[in-house]
Amino acid sequence: MGNETILTVEDLGVTIDDVQILHGVSFTLRKGEALAVLGPNGAGKTVLFRALLGLLPYTGTVRWQPGVEIGYVPQRFSIDPSAPITAMEFFLLQSPNFWRPGAEFIAHLDHELNLMGLNRGVLRKSLGELSGGETQRLLMAWAMLRHPGVLLLDEPTAAVDAGFEETVYAVLHRVQQERGTALLLISHDINVVYRYAQRVLCLNKTVVCQGPPVEALNPAALATLYGEAGFYQHEHGHEH
Amino acid sequence: MHSTYHASFWIALLVGIASGSVGPFILLRRMALVGDALSHVALPGIALALVYGLDPFYGVVVFLIASAFLIYWLEGRSRVPPDAIVGLLFTASLAIGILIIPNGDIIESLFGAFPVLSLPYLLAILLLAAVLAALCFVLARRFLFLIVSPDLAKVHGVDRRYDLALLLIFSMIVALGIKLVGTLLMGALTIIPASIAKNVSHSMRRYVITSAILGGAISVAGVWVAESFRFLPGPAIVLLGVALFVLSLPLARRRAA
Numbered sequence: 411m412g413n414e415t416i417l418t419v420e421d422l423g424v425t426i427d428d429v430q431i432l433h434g435v436s437f438t439l440r441k442g443e444a445l446a447v448l449g450p451n452g453a454g455k456t457v458l459f460r461a462l463l464g465l466l467p468y469t470g471t472v473r474w475q476p477g478v479e480i481g482y483v484p485q486r487f488s489i490d491p492s493a494p495i496t497a498m499e500f501f502l503l504q505s506p507n508f509w510r511p512g513a514e515f516i517a518h519l520d521h522e523l524n525l526m527g528l529n530r531g532v533l534r535k536s537l538g539e540l541s542g543g544e545t546q547r548l549l550m551a552w553a554m555l556r557h558p559g560v561l562l563l564d565e566p567t568a569a570v571d572a573g574f575e576e577t578v579y580a581v582l583h584r585v586q587q588e589r590g591t592a593l594l595l596i597s598h599d600i601n602v603v604y605r606y607a608q609r610v611l612c613l614n615k616t617v618v619c620q621g622p623p624v625e626a627l628n629p630a631a632l633a634t635l636y637g638e639a640g641f642y643q644h645e646h647g648h649e650h
Numbered sequence: 651m652h653s654t655y656h657a658s659f660w661i662a663l664l665v666g667i668a669s670g671s672v673g674p675f676i677l678l679r680r681m682a683l684v685g686d687a688l689s690h691v692a693l694p695g696i697a698l699a700l701v702y703g704l705d706p707f708y709g710v711v712v713f714l715i716a717s718a719f720l721i722y723w724l725e726g727r728s729r730v731p732p733d734a735i736v737g738l739l740f741t742a743s744l745a746i747g748i749l750i751i752p753n754g755d756i757i758e759s760l761f762g763a764f765p766v767l768s769l770p771y772l773l774a775i776l777l778l779a780a781v782l783a784a785l786c787f788v789l790a791r792r793f794l795f796l797i798v799s800p801d802l803a804k805v806h807g808v809d810r811r812y813d814l815a816l817l818l819i820f821s822m823i824v825a826l827g828i829k830l831v832g833t834l835l836m837g838a839l840t841i842i843p844a845s846i847a848k849n850v851s852h853s854m855r856r857y858v859i860t861s862a863i864l865g866g867a868i869s870v871a872g873v874w875v876a877e878s879f880r881f882l883p884g885p886a887i888v889l890l891g892v893a894l895f896v897l898s899l900p901l902a903r904r905r906a907a
Contacts, residue, residue: 463805487799493678494851508791
């Protein structure tokens with residue numbers, strides 16, 4: 411893990427329709443680091459991502475390392491299931507040549523698909539035919555296609571089968587190690603945070619705690635974040 | 651060589667192809683109704699041009715381009731339901747147009763006619779239609795990006811200006827076809843080939859190509875039918891297209907099954 415800073419956020423605030431969603435959020439993300447964003451529903455995790463990506467107006471500072479390539483895996487995307495758009499064409503959105511993709515692009519695409527446990531056959535399916543798990547893996551392969559310097563993942567395992575969840579995190583871990591990709595991931599699963607994240611950012615409208623998981627996630631911080639009931643549930647590692 | 655019929659044939663072919671090329675993007679953006687109604691806005695443009703003794707085409711272009719900007723602006727504001735406003739405004743334009751247009755020109759303005767054009771004028775229309783169709787193919791990736799996910803598109807540097815580009819291309823194609831097909835039906839010509847092609851296409855690339863071919867074929871066939879049976883070209887083209895759409899429905903069901 412290098413000391414190069416990929417992202418610096420200072421005093422970030424987001425207000426939507428006069429409702430304050432986030433305020434006073436400050437943190438940094440370093441090259442090759444995995445930072446998990448943890449927080450209850452409605453804490454503003456997805457809003458934070460959207461602000462970082464410039465999809466929402468915000469106050470404060472968001473500073474990306476100049477020229478850094480950003481990969482974004484949204485929680486879901488809604489597309490008319492009858493739209494005749496193949497998975498291949500979804501990838502071709504990133505190709506300079508949409509109508510006649512080069513052999514190099516296809517070979518590279520194969521590689522990223524394999525990484526996510528998908529085979530070429532999936533490319534012929536239309537986006538509407540894909541299962542929730544396939545869509546999620548496809549979105550991840552899509553985001554990793556250009557080997558971004560940083561990946562923003564909004565609950566990457568929300569729709570995949572329980573058995574595949576481990577694979578997803580193993581792949582992310584590998585990408586982090588081999589390519590030095592920084593990961594910023596939203597997760598509900600505290601076990602995942604402990605296992606894969608070097609640092610955690612607890613968010614509930616503002617930053618409740620941050621630091622290495624073992625230090626930051628002390629009982630007091632978790633109680634503030636989730637309330638007592640939520641804390642015990644997470645402590646036992648239940649799926650929910 | 652350059653008779654009204656030949657001119658209509660070439661306009662039908664190229665404007666039909668252009669309509670078919672832009673249609674899939676309008677349809678997938680769920681703007682079929684807005685697109686259909688957009689052509690009605692041309693009517694007050696025709697009316698004003700006639701009142702001031704100008705070529706109606708200029709009135710049409712000005713009004714359609716203005717509505718493209720209006721739709722784009724409305725879409726950017728989440729608080730306003732664009733379809734309701736567009737529906738009201740476009741119907742109002744129709745009403746205003748009908749009141750102003752001289753009686754003798756109403757039918758032609760609404761349903762189109764075999765146009766009488768000078769050769770340079772005709773060539774300009776054909777060239778513009780070809781350029782607009784080509785633009786749909788060149789910009790297809792960006793248009794599709796915004797349809798699939800505006801968020802991902804923005805992260806990858808494809809912003810909403812391409813939505814405006816799509817609306818402007820669409821408006822210009824509608825403007826080119828209005829003389830032949832008429833203000834009431836021209837919007838439909840952009841939607842029909844795309845609706846048929848959607849029923850028989852599995853991929854986006856085939857979808858756009860099929861729709862473009864169908865647009866040209868339906869329009870040319872419509873002009874031929876209209877010429878042979880002395881119909882107005884607009885209704886002939888649209889009815890032919892609708893008939894083909896009905897025939898394509900079983901194919902859509904088979905694909906979905």
